[in-house]
Amino acid sequence: MADGKPLNRTAAGAASTRHQKGTIHxxxxxxxxxxxxxxxxxxxxxxxxxSQAVGLLSxxxxxxxxxxxxxxxxxxxAQLKQDGAERLVGCDLSPGMLTKARAxxxxxxxxxxxxxxxxxxxxxxxxLALFCLSLEHVGDLVAPLREARRLVRDAGTxxxxxxxxxxxxxxxxxxxxxxxxxxxxxxxxxxxxxxIGAATRAGLAIAACREWRPRDLDGAxxxxxxxxxxxxxxxxxxxxxxxGPAIMEEGL
Numbered sequence: 001m002a003d004g005k006p007l008n009r010t011a012a013g014a015a016s017t018r019h020q021k022g023t024i025h026x027x028x029x030x031x032x033x034x035x036x037x038x039x040x041x042x043x044x045x046x047x048x049x050x051s052q053a054v055g056l057l058s059x060x061x062x063x064x065x066x067x068x069x070x071x072x073x074x075x076x077x078a079q080l081k082q083d084g085a086e087r088l089v090g091c092d093l094s095p096g097m098l099t100k101a102r103a104x105x106x107x108x109x110x111x112x113x114x115x116x117x118x119x120x121x122x123x124x125x126x127x128l129a130l131f132c133l134s135l136e137h138v139g140d141l142v143a144p145l146r147e148a149r150r151l152v153r154d155a156g157t158x159x160x161x162x163x164x165x166x167x168x169x170x171x172x173x174x175x176x177x178x179x180x181x182x183x184x185x186x187x188x189x190x191x192x193x194x195x196i197g198a199a200t201r202a203g204l205a206i207a208a209c210r211e212w213r214p215r216d217l218d219g220a221x222x223x224x225x226x227x228x229x230x231x232x233x234x235x236x237x238x239x240x241x242x243x244g245p246a247i248m249e250e251g252l
Contacts, residue, residue, distance in 0.1 A: 023182040028137050031185035032072070033096035035176050039073055042176065043222035046163055049212050049234045050132050051075065052219075053161045057237075058083035063128035065089075067151050069115040069144055070134025074101030077108055080128075089126070091115055116143035124153040132161045136173055136187045141198035149203050149242055158204055158240040164211060164233040165191050195238060205243035211236055 026034065040047070058080045064087065066080050071090025081088055091111040092098050098110050111119060115131075116138065129148035138144060148158045163172060173187030199206060211233040214225045225234065 022180060023184060025184050028185050029093040029095075031174075031183055032092075032094035034178060034183060036073065036094065036096035036100050038176070038178075039097070039100075040075060043224065044176075045222050045225040045227070045234060046133055047075075048222055048225060049214075049217055050161050051079070052217050053210075053212055053235060053237050054079050054130070054132060055083070057128075057130075057159055057161075058085065061128055061157060063126075063157070065126045066128045066130060067091075067119070067121065067126045067148070068130040068132065069148065070131065070137070071101060071108075071110070072097045072134075074104040074108055074110075076130060076132050077101070078104055080130075081105065085128075089119075089121065091119060116140065116147070118147055119151065121151055123150055124156075126151045127153060127156050129156070129158045130161075131159070133163065133174070135160065135162050135190065136168060137185070139188045141190065141194060142201050145198050145202035145204060145240075148240075152242065154242055156242070157207075160195065160238040160240065161235055162190070164236045165189070166233060192236075195236075199238070199240055200243075203243055204240040206238055207241045208239040209236065 054076045063080065063085055066077065066085045066088050068076055068090045071077055071092050072094070074090060077088040077090055088105070088107070089109045090101060091113050093112065093114060095112060098112055101108055101110055113119070115134065129152050131144065131148070135141060135144065145158065152158055168187070168189040169191065173189070175182060175184045177183070196206065212235040213231050213233050214221065215230040217225065
């Protein structure tokens with residue numbers, strides 16, 4: 001899961017390690033390295049919901065070339081490949097997560113880097129650029145969205161699937177238990193206007209927006225999915241397309 005530089009925003013977690021009542025706070029890459037062995041074995045309600053959103057996305061888009069920002073252990077890339085994608089590329093800050101992704105499919109092209117930095121790929125390389133539960137670790141949304149816009153072809157799609165602002169603004173963010181220790185990491189709660197403004201500045205237009213509620217999910221859901229009831233959205237999904245030229249920030 002990739003990190004980024006905050007723009008006048010405060011992360012909901014310290015970047016340095018500290019202990020407090022059974023809780024430790026780690027930098028993003030270090031936290032995901034520690035989480036990697038158990039990441040897909042828990043009952044994470046956000047991962048459960050996001051997997052269904054990605055599954056629907058992969059069945060409705062004819063995307064042959066995919067780039068995922070913050071690809072983690074490669075779960076989404078594997079789903080997209082199963083549904084017809086032919087070339088799968090991912091980037092992530094966590095070596096531990098990338099090791100899991102390589103073990104899952106050695107054909108994945110993977111880069112260890114910050115998602116706010118340019119990838120060594122040509123303009124218009126991809127049909128689909130995907131962010132899934134990764135932008136919560138980025139304070140400045142514009143840089144990764146601008147890079148996604150560069151990478152997708154003119155008729156391509158940028159998909160964003162993230163924790164719903166109703167929840168993230170209330171303090172919900174990535175965390176996990178490692179034994180009896182609660183591990184937290186820096187997260188940035190983003191409002192709807194943050195996504196809309198960043199997309200506009202990156203040269204992207206919002207083609208669709210969907211809110212995923214517990215009642216929208218299929219299968220045997222983890223108990224925590226319905227913690228707030230069946231109608232409180234867990235996730236928000238934006239479908240973005242290329243609009244006009246990206247707006248360059250002053251000083252860049």
